[in-house]
Amino acid sequence: MTTPRAPKVAGIDSTVPPPPHTAAPTAAPTAAPFGAPLPPPASGGPLQDRLAGWVSDLTLLHELTESLIRTDSLDGALREVLRAGAALVGARRGMAVLEPADGQGPALTVGLGLAHAELGTIETVPRSVTSYGRILDGLDPLPEGSLLPRPIAHPDLRSEDDLDPRHREVAARLGYAASYALPLATEEAGRLGAVVWLYDEPAEPAERQRHLVGLYGRFATEHLARLLEVERARVRVATVAEELLPSRLPRIPGVQLAARHRTGPRGGGDWYDALPLPDGALGLAVGSVTGSGPSALAAMGRLRASLRAYAVMEGEDPVAVLSDLELLLRLTEPARSATALFAFCEPADRRIVLAGAGHTPPLLIGEHRTEYVETSLSAPLGMLSCWEAPSVELSPAPGETVLLYTDGLLRRTGDAMDRAFARLHAAAASVPRADRSDPDAVADHVLRTVLPEGLDTGGADGEDVVLLAARFE
Structure with a gap:
């Protein structure tokens, strides 16, 4: 009998790595006759705990992607990605930047828990030293065997000796001590933008959180790509109509x-x-x-x-x-x-x-x-x-x-x-x-x-x- 595997939800691969604290799975029990109840696992709870964790994660991802699908504008979708991602990585503030790599626009920046002036303050930091800027400008080397940028974590900005002075000043002024940036990119859609979540205290997402927000981010990128095409088509149509x-x-x-x-x-x-x-x-x-x-x-x-x-x-x-x-x-x-x-x-x-x-x-x-x-x-x-x-x-x-x-x-x-x-x-x-x-x-x-x-x-x-x-x- 093979180990149970949860189904795919909303187009997301349900393969979730085990958390570090979970013990390795025990051997599957011998198959029982048809209709007879299976005996409990020899070790009791670890397998059931893992299954429960998978079900919980897939249910959460399903709920978040359903909320995202209901958005019908780029601004609304970016705000939903910020909100959902903050829940997945345990942050309460963040910033999303839409900046398609093909240069055809539109460009859009939205914030979560950040006022318009605070977004402007963050944007005064040179892009080349910010995590989202390095993702958008392709400054970091790509992972081996991948065409997509990797997420960037700054677990403790205060302890980074080589942190740009302007970045350190802005972080202190706005009161954040750590950040986690996720590229909005897939091989099909290309690089569309980046999201960065801010922590009030030194912190970083656990491996399981990174995996879940990565799955969500890939789905969100595909949804944003569809909305981007709709918006570009709308602009083209509006331009033709105005000319007539x-x-x-x-x-x-x-x-x-x-x-x-x-x-x-x-x-x-x-x-x-x-x-x-x-x-x-x-x-x-x-x-x-x-x-x-x-x-x-x-x-x-x-x-x-x-x-x-x-x-x-x-x-x-x-x-x-x-x-x-x-x-x-x-x-x-x-x-x-x-x-x-x-x-x-x-x-x-x-x-x-x-x-x-x-x-x-x-x-x-x-x-x-x-x-x-x-x-x-x-x-x-x-x-x-x-x-x-x-x-x-x-x-x-x-x-x-x-x-x-x-x-x-x-x-x-x-x-x-x-x-x-x-x-x-x-x-x-x-x-x-x-x-x-x-x-x-x-x-x-x-x-x-x-x-x-x-x-x-x-x-x-x-x-x-x-x-x-x-x-x-």
């Missing part, structure tokens, strides 16, 4: 403009536009195409470019602009639909004529009123054989702001649509009096109030958000 949108807003007498745009992790097709038209007029547009990823971005770029052309030709009739856009979409991309809203504005007369195709209604924000503009119900572009809906005319009072937006703003709240509309209305109504003269301040206040957790925390399913504010003088 206006680089700056036009300056038109009688109106002030402000825009906010954030692309979700997968890259959606939400867009906005503001273009000068003949005789001092202004065209405002927002819209969204179905789908996500590069194809949606490409469709968004084509749709926006087409709308600009139609707006120049017949901008005074928003219904005609959207009708032309619907025909183009149906002929060139029959499998795709889109929502859009186009407004023809005459700032000198404070007159707006607008039409929408399945789009959310604008919001009028003023000193004496905050209300949605009543637009007729209409289907999105590409949903019917022939689209047409009547236009709506409105006249903002001096100082009032017209807010155009996409439904991504409402969906990011996580509420049902009726509650999301109420939430947006309440946010607009609560704009401070001092901020109502600045469309940038209006847009920022609405975003902060509607999305209190921030615009950049949409998670893996985050929607695109577009906001276009026009204040009429």
Whole structure:
């Protein structure tokens, strides 16, 4: 009968070396007949103690890796690695540095039990003399037969005669006496960063602790590598999306403009536009195409470019602009639909004529009123054989702001649509009096109030958000 072996958990090799104080295992007992109970081991408890230790370690690793898997951002994952590693090595403070060896970024530093100023103080120590710096810069020789750096332990910084004076000064100021640094590296992912845990008194992890945190570190590195690819893809998509949108807003007498745009992790097709038209007029547009990823971005770029052309030709009739856009979409991309809203504005007369195709209604924000503009119900572009809906005319009072937006703003709240509309209305109504003269301040206040957790925390399913504010003088 072979010695029992615990199963793998969460992709981690369950081979755990025996602790120094554990006696060698005794010989396995002779196999008993099928169905008969096994006799107890000759020596009693050592084998059972070892099995219990394995089960305990694997259970702990399982819990820690499950918590890590639930993180969906680089910052959150690094903080979880710090917390879990501190529990494994018996420390209470630490610092994690993400600095991929390929140099493509992003670079990120987070702390556990360390304030921002204390992290800055540690970073004043020359990198070449710090354990995490030697790991990140590859200054230490690699272990024989390995392509990965090894962990670095400083059991007692106070007794190291060759310790850099600046390092000694910072350690004394922050009150740590020992450190243990672990590389965040695997052969598949390469070197992504390093974690260093700090001890208040001279100490170092035992062999068993080192083994467990090493297993956890390899799993954490693979998880960070996946998040890193997602983040890089998100940045690339956001860059392309920003390039497809206006680089700056036009300056038109009688109106002030402000825009906010954030692309979700997968890259959606939400867009906005503001273009000068003949005789001092202004065209405002927002819209969204179905789908996500590069194809949606490409469709968004084509749709926006087409709308600009139609707006120049017949901008005074928003219904005609959207009708032309619907025909183009149906002929060139029959499998795709889109929502859009186009407004023809005459700032000198404070007159707006607008039409929408399945789009959310604008919001009028003023000193004496905050209300949605009543637009007729209409289907999105590409949903019917022939689209047409009547236009709506409105006249903002001096100082009032017209807010155009996409439904991504409402969906990011996580509420049902009726509650999301109420939430947006309440946010607009609560704009401070001092901020109502600045469309940038209006847009920022609405975003902060509607999305209190921030615009950049949409998670893996985050929607695109577009906001276009026009204040009429």
